Amino acid sequence: MTTPDHPSPASQPPVPAVKDRIYRSPLGLLGGVLLLAVVCWLGFDALVKGHDRTPWLALAGMILVIPLVTAFTLRPAVFVNDDRLRVRNPFRVITLPWGAVEALRSGFTNEIVAKTGTKYQLWAIPVSLRARKKAARRGQRAAADAARGVTPGGRVGALGPSGLGLGGFGLRGPETGPTRAETDRVMDDLRELLERSGQSESAQGEPSARWAYEVMAPAAAGAILLAILLATG
Template structure:
């Protein structure tokens, strides 16, 4: 029993939930910004300097194109929390509790598979076959260097050609090979590995259970449809 002379200790503050990990495509973001600048520049130029139907066509074109550019470049993102995976694709948002995720697959595209068998593509984590091949070559080269006793700094534990002796013909004629310090795994594959770790760790926990929800992005689709309709009417009227 607590008394006024011996007050109970203060309860610890509640632990805040961990922030979601956010995955986005840097190339997609850069490309989207560039496309938007070009579209807006051409569109506003036509609005200001155009004659006749040109300003109206430019306006309809911008209403159609701008939402589509945003949808396919700036909008895609994957939010990975402790309890669920939220996938924001161009025209819909899919929320999957970890308990409802059956697998995360990587092939020619990255996708999440729900336990119902439904597949959802991860637009924000595109597969780069070129980056994957480069990473695989670095991994093979690192394994071959380790088998030959080459040190990580690019030297070798043996003298002779390719080593640090007089018979080598490498960097500067001293037998030193330029080290390849690039990643041995593609960035998108690393992101998928992190998601798989979260799935393995959180999939069976009680807070990670629930139902899969899908919400369509009407805020993106509606302006694009309006722009398409307006453009079709202008072209039909002539």
């Protein structure tokens, strides 16, 4: 028998599950929204104002283009928790327990290498060579400033670089921005999580992958309809 002071386990509120951390490309999202806006504007304009076969061609084009734009811009994401990561690429969804991950590599693209040897690209975490070079230059300038004794306030240390008591006013301050590109820092976080959780019992299992038929089917239907319209025109 339970009392108000000691409620039964069934009446206890469930422990909330740990939420996934989600990584996506802000530029990809912005570009996707803009592209979809343009496609919809042109497509609906052709549907309303077009003549003869134009509305049908516009409809087929929209059925083809909208899923593809969505797949490559809005859809990519990486969902991460302490047990596994789920990679949502344009046409596939890959689930990998941390125990099944061999390494995370960064080159011209960011990718996961499973222990089976299979590689999976992370579309949601694109590499920006420009951002990487900018961060490297910032790191070099920060190291040079530190060697000269430049403080974050924009002045040389109390005695100046030569110990002559110079104030150093007017000298350029050190770089205070990140010395690693944003996507490189994300990959560092994922590597740290892999190292921490890769051997845990709850993070073991086999990788799985499935095709994104919810994207491929409408795109294929639009392509077939467009091909028929062009062939019979």
